[in-house]
Amino acid sequence: MALGAELRRLGKHSAIYGLGGLVSRILAVLLLPLYTRYLSPSDYGKVETLIALSTVIGIVLRMGIHAAFFRFYFDSPAPEHRRLVLRTSFWFTMAMATAGMVAGLILSGTIADLLFGSPDDSELVMASFVGLWAGMNYEQLTSLFRVEE
Known part of the structure; x- marks a missing residue:
């Protein structure tokens, strides 16, 4: 497989896994006011x-x-x-x-x-x-x- 194709594949998978972690952290920040209100x-x-x-x-x-x-x-x-x-x-x-x-x-x-x-x-x-x-x-x-x- 060509280097360019491998790099695109790596970028795609990195984005998918990175996006999951990013979304969970953003949700944690958005839920912070709820946590501080009730805990x-x-x-x-x-x-x-x-x-x-x-x-x-x-x-x-x-x-x-x-x-x-x-x-x-x-x-x-x-x-x-x-x-x-x-x-x-x-x-x-x-x-x-x-x-x-x-x-x-x-x-x-x-x-x-x-x-x-x-x-x-x-x-x-x-x-x-x-x-x-x-x-x-x-x-x-x-x-x-x-x-x-």
């Missing part, structure tokens, strides 16, 4: 604590499947092998994300009590685990899009 400083702290917790739990639940997916997907040019890697990665991610979400929903009161000293914020904990589930599955889907190009 107190302690609420911001709770949200940030749950984001950090979700990040750590997500790393543990993924067990490196994201990197393994890319490594083994390109390990073989055979379509059957690639489908097997794709299915394994997809179902592993779905199972681990669902297990994490269910555990988080069941233990939300306990987690809220441990983190915030009261089970009153269990709904916030539940929301963070649902977000973790969605984030893990979204990452898997974007990985699929990346390898299919």
